[in-house]
Every structure is written in C-alpha cells, then in structure tokens.
Amino acid sequence: MRLWFERLIEQFKFVEDETTARRVLHELTRQAGFDQFAYARVQDNTLSVISDYHQAWQERYFKKGYLAVDPVMVGIRHRRQAFAWSNKPAGRTGRQTPESRARQLFFEEADGFGIRSGVSIPVAAGFGNTAVLTLASHDSDYAERWVVDPVIAASAVGHICARLDTTAMTTRPIRPVKLSTNELTCLRWATEGKSLKVIAILENTTYANVRYFLRNAKRELNAQTLTQAGKIATQLRLL
Known part of the structure; x- marks a missing residue:
C-alpha cells in the first residue's frame, strides 16, 4: 500500500478545493479496492468532513449521535497511527455492556450502507485538532x-490536512446546537466588534438581556x- 500512499501525495499536490479533493479520494479509494472514504478534521466542537458515504448515512450518523460510538472516532482518541477495524465480533461474546451494545447497533446500521470494515489513519492537525482518513x-x-506503513500513511494524511487546511469544508457540530434568534443576533453584533452596551441600544433591549443572550450562546457552542x-x-x- 506504500505506492498507493505515494500516489495520494502526488495527486493532492494539485488539489485546491473540496470538489477536487472528493474526486481524487473517490478514484484512489477504488484503486485500492475499497468502496468508500471519509476524511474528517475533528476540532473541540466541530467536525469538518469530505466523504462519498451515502448521504442518508451521513445524515443518520449525525442525527443519532453515532460520533460517540463510532469505533474510528473513539479509536483516534487513544492512538495516532493507522489501524484496521471490522464489524466482526471480537473475542468472546458474553453479557453486553451498554457500550458494546451501542457499537453493535452502529455496525448493524452501517452494514446497510456497505460499511463493514476499513482502515483509518489519524494524525495530529495542530492546536488540539485531529485529521483522519478512513477507507x-x-x-x-x-x-x-x-x-500499512504507518510512516508513509501518516505523511500522506498530513499532506491532505495541509492542503485542505484553508479549504471551506462541510462542517457540522459535534453535538446538536440550538440558538435563539436573540442569541444569534447578539452574537453577530459581537463578531462585528460591538460592545454589549452598544448591542443593547441597537436591539432596543437591556444590557442584562444582551449579557444573558451571549452567555447562553457561549454555553450552547x-x-x-x-x-x-x-x-x-x-x-x-x-x-
């Protein structure tokens, strides 16, 4: 697989946007004999993704909170090298824990979208962020x-991360975010450099209300x- 990663590095030298990145990864994934790919940049509160997974699966993944039980996302919390995973039962099958049951349900649903095994390569992406490529x-x-040669694999994913670092990728919250109109309005004014006192005047409300709305916005985010x-x-x- 070393030659495959070298080809990935070479082709990504010409990638400048999400559309080209998706096309290159889609083609190379099939050349490697895999069916689908997902590249993700994980931050504290957001997840930026480029993937050719079925759209219905992507929507279901976030709606059902599978980020917390996905073996890939759980795995990258504890390791920084390539690893393989599969939906095959591991070890003895005794009494299930809540975690193992949730993992089983995750794989049962993923199975319906043709996701049964894979290789994932996580790398540190700076400032506490992580990037991971899954085939x-x-x-x-x-x-x-x-x-998988862990050195060339990490080098390839690091190269992808560097190329896409300034690219506007599809970004989702780690957990559902709900902000009221007042909270969004005050936050928007704050990003424009307005003080709480000025925001209160602009929105015809009180300083205390503005502080309350912004405090809620920070907590929700x-x-x-x-x-x-x-x-x-x-x-x-x-x-």
Missing part, C-alpha cells in the same frame, strides 16, 4: 489484509470566549 469496504475481512463562539457559529454557518 471503508463492504467486505468484513478486506481491511485486515492490508499492511461550548465556547470559552465570544471570539471562539463567533468562530464556531461562523464555521457552522449559523451567522
């Missing part, structure tokens, strides 16, 4: 047949500052 197969045994809240809301295209 998925409809064959439960396919991924384990591949021998899991942000420590208004600057961070504005950045997250912008990434999610809420503003």
Whole structure:
C-alpha cells in the first residue's frame, strides 16, 4: 500500500478545493479496492468532513449521535497511527455492556450502507485538532489484509490536512446546537466588534438581556470566549 500512499501525495499536490479533493479520494479509494472514504478534521466542537458515504448515512450518523460510538472516532482518541477495524465480533461474546451494545447497533446500521470494515489513519492537525482518513469496504475481512506503513500513511494524511487546511469544508457540530434568534443576533453584533452596551441600544433591549443572550450562546457552542463562539457559529454557518 506504500505506492498507493505515494500516489495520494502526488495527486493532492494539485488539489485546491473540496470538489477536487472528493474526486481524487473517490478514484484512489477504488484503486485500492475499497468502496468508500471519509476524511474528517475533528476540532473541540466541530467536525469538518469530505466523504462519498451515502448521504442518508451521513445524515443518520449525525442525527443519532453515532460520533460517540463510532469505533474510528473513539479509536483516534487513544492512538495516532493507522489501524484496521471490522464489524466482526471480537473475542468472546458474553453479557453486553451498554457500550458494546451501542457499537453493535452502529455496525448493524452501517452494514446497510456497505460499511463493514476499513482502515483509518489519524494524525495530529495542530492546536488540539485531529485529521483522519478512513477507507471503508463492504467486505468484513478486506481491511485486515492490508499492511500499512504507518510512516508513509501518516505523511500522506498530513499532506491532505495541509492542503485542505484553508479549504471551506462541510462542517457540522459535534453535538446538536440550538440558538435563539436573540442569541444569534447578539452574537453577530459581537463578531462585528460591538460592545454589549452598544448591542443593547441597537436591539432596543437591556444590557442584562444582551449579557444573558451571549452567555447562553457561549454555553450552547461550548465556547470559552465570544471570539471562539463567533468562530464556531461562523464555521457552522449559523451567522
């Protein structure tokens, strides 16, 4: 698979947008014998994705909160090297824990979309972020047949990450975000550099109300500052 990763690096030298990235990854994924791919950049509060997974699966994945049980996303919390995974039961099958049951349900649904095994390569993406490339197969045994050189694999995914770092990718919240109109309005004014006192005048409300709306917005977006809240809301295209 070393030659495949070298080809990936070469072709990504010419990638400048999400559309080209998706096409290159789609073609190379099939050349490797896999069926689907997903590239994700994981931040504290958001997940930016380029993938050719079925759209219905992508929507279901986020709606049902599968990010918390997906073996790939769980796996990258503890490792920084390529690993294979499969929907085949591992070890003895005894009494199920809530975690193992959730994982089983995840794989049962993924199976319906042809996702049964895969290879995932996570790399550190700077500032606490992680990037991961996953190649998925409809064959439960396919991924384990591949021998992946961890050095060239990490180099290739790092190259993808660098090329796409300034690209506007489809971004989703790690968890559902609900902001009221008042919260969004005050946050938008704050991103324009307006003080709380000025926002209160512009919106014909009280200083206390503005502070309340912005505090709620920060909490909902899991942000420590208004600057961070504005950045997250912008990434999610809420503003």
